[in-house]
Amino acid sequence: MHHFNFKSLAFYGVAIISVLLLFKTVSVYGEKNLKAPPPVNGRYRLTLAENLPNCEKSDTLTLNIEQSGIYLNASLLLANANADTDEKHSLAGILKNQQLNLSGKVGKSILCNIPRPQNDPLNSVTIQMQLVDKGNMTGQLTVKGIPQTLKFTAVPEKAQEKSQKNNH
Secondary structure, X not given: OOOOOHHHHHHHHHHHHHHHHHHHHHHHHHHHHOOOOOOOOEEXXXXXXXXXXXXXXXXXXXXXXXXXXXXXXXXXXXXXXXXXXXXXXXXXXXXXXXXXXXXXXXXXXXXXXXXXXXXXXXXXXXXXXXXXXXXXXXXXXXXXXXXXXXXXXEEEHHXXXXXXXXXX
């Protein structure tokens, strides 16, 4: 029984205790400081405070967001588009500190709620949103070539459906 000498046992004991302490420290740090971003994926009813210039009726749009951690892909659709419309995500962005920033290109037919022409001109769009209560968001839409920013509110479509059912 010459295998178990005091130096070997002391070394392995210190190594095991060090690993356990390190694990405990990392676990406490992670629980305290590392939080998953809030889920924002889904469809939102976007209601603009005012119409876009040069558009007759652009008051309601649908924003479809897909989320992977803090990274977002989104598409802006007409409000009456089917839920299963397979629209390519033309906006990309990031979620940071309850703030969503999206940018990309959107067709003028979608922004102005008009029938899509053959060569639908694309507009560069930036959307900045702030999460508020119950998944609702407020924000502003900036379209390249239009000097003013357009304020809007975004309500998750499921919440919108529930409130409509309660009213009937």
